[in-house]
Amino acid sequence: xTIRTLTPTDVKKYRLLRLAALHEQPPAFGTPAEKEEKxxxxxxxLRLQESEDTYILGAFSDDSLVGTIRFSRFEEAxxxxxxxxxxxxxxxxxxxxxxxxxxxTEVLVRARQDAGLRRIHLTVITAQDAAIQLYKSxxxxxxxxxxxxxxxxxxxxxxxxxxxxxxxxTN
Ligand SMILES: CC(C)(COP(=O)(O)OP(=O)(O)OC[C@H]1O[C@@H](n2cnc3c(N)ncnc32)[C@H](O)[C@@H]1OP(=O)(O)O)[C@@H](O)C(=O)NCCC(=O)NCCS
Numbered sequence: 314x315t316i317r318t319l320t321p322t323d324v325k326k327y328r329l330l331r332l333a334a335l336h337e338q339p340p341a342f343g344t345p346a347e348k349e350e351k352x353x354x355x356x357x358x359l360r361l362q363e364s365e366d367t368y369i370l371g372a373f374s375d376d377s378l379v380g381t382i383r384f385s386r387f388e389e390a391x392x393x394x395x396x397x398x399x400x401x402x403x404x405x406x407x408x409x410x411x412x413x414x415x416x417x418t419e420v421l422v423r424a425r426q427d428a429g430l431r432r433i434h435l436t437v438i439t440a441q442d443a444a445i446q447l448y449k450s451x452x453x454x455x456x457x458x459x460x461x462x463x464x465x466x467x468x469x470x471x472x473x474x475x476x477x478x479x480x481x482x483t484n
Pocket of ligand 1: 341400401402403404407408409410411412413414415436437438441442443444446447450
């Protein structure tokens with residue numbers, strides 16, 4: 314198993330896995346699958362252009378992309394001390410082998426190397442126990458719950474807001 318940053322050359326593999334993630338039931342993501350299906354490949358390529366402030370990590374088994382996680386930093390100068398993670402997904406046949414933990418841990422290792430980053434945020438559907446357990450084990454805490462954050466197939470889903478303080482506060 315290899316973990317590395319995705320690049321535009323991974324776009325077709327990324328698209329396949331991303332659509333599988335958005336179609337999964339019960340839902341793990343609020344983004345409608347139909348919206349992403351209509352997205353041109355070029356738009357997804359843009360998403361895979363790594364910068365200092367945003368990247369997607371992929372977990373590969375041989376040549377197959379089987380897991381992802383996205384890191385982005387808030388853009389405004391007065392918010393750049395915060396980042397967020399999203400899109401954590403592992404293909405069902407590769408679950409329970411430590412891949413999600415490895416992906417999330419790599420993001421946190423990178424984040425801790427950046428002295429300007431203090432806090433990482435995420436949202437997670439309240440029914441996604443596996444993800445919540447993982448995030449808690451990495452030190453994330455729930456600081457709020459957004460009720461009926463989105464609907465999917467006629468049902469409403471709540472989302473927990475979680476965060477992790479990376480650096481000791483200096484003021
Ligand atoms: C959540 C998810 C990414 C976990 O992937 P995974 O590779 O199976 O996870 P790991 O094997 O690395 O397990 C890491 C931890 O997650 C938790 N976990 C994973 N699967 C679990 C399950 N079925 N039940 C309870 N806890 C579970 C455990 O705390 C586990 O740590 P442990 O092995 O020390 O007990 C995967 O189940 C998934 O893709 N789910 C759908 C998408 C999703 O919910 N994404 C989160 C969006 S915020």
